[in-house]
Amino acid sequence: MINPALTSLYILIVLFVIFYLNKDKLKEIFIKLNKYGGGKYVKICPKCGSLKIRTDFSNPVVWAYGTAVKYRCDSCGYLALIFPEVLKNEINHYKKGLKKRLEESGIKGKKEELADASTGFFVGVWEVIIFIILALIFLILLTISVYFKPSLLG
Ligand SMILES: [Zn+2]
Secondary structure: OOOHHHHHHHHHHHHHHHHHHOHHHHHHHHHHHHHHOOOOEEEOOOOOOOOOEEEEOOOHHHHHHOOOOEEEEOOOOOEEOOOOEEEHHHHHHHHHHHHHHHHHOOOOOOHHHHHHHHHHHHHHHHHHHHHHHHHHHHHHHHHHHHHHOHHHOO
16 A cells, blocks of 8 residues: 555655756756846946946047947946946845945955855755745645545544
8 A cells, every 4th residue: 555645755855856966957047047038137337336337439449440348337427348247136136235345345346246146146046946846746745645545644
């Protein structure tokens, strides 16, 4: 006689192992989908946190020789070759960090900090999703087994 509760537990363990073995591959796909899923990255001013970034054509050399285009912040006038790009749903997170850094010291934020923060965020989300899926599967299997085998309760 097969114990439904035990069977569901075995299925859960097998599923978890499958997920765990393919963790890196799945994570990669997940990150790619977020990255290329419709231009979710936006340029943000590292000085004031404004999103109004324009391509600066004030330099006539750009037109004549096609040298690297500069970007200009509309709010504070900050001019740079490279502006940090942040995911749309991470703008608030970035702004918070920017404000904190400015309060602590007058030094501009490092690029490495940005990259680390975004990676950690997505790994965290991924883990939460896996946990929720596994928890749901377990609950469904448990409900089914209890429903079909009421004798288990007694
Ligand atoms: Zn600015």
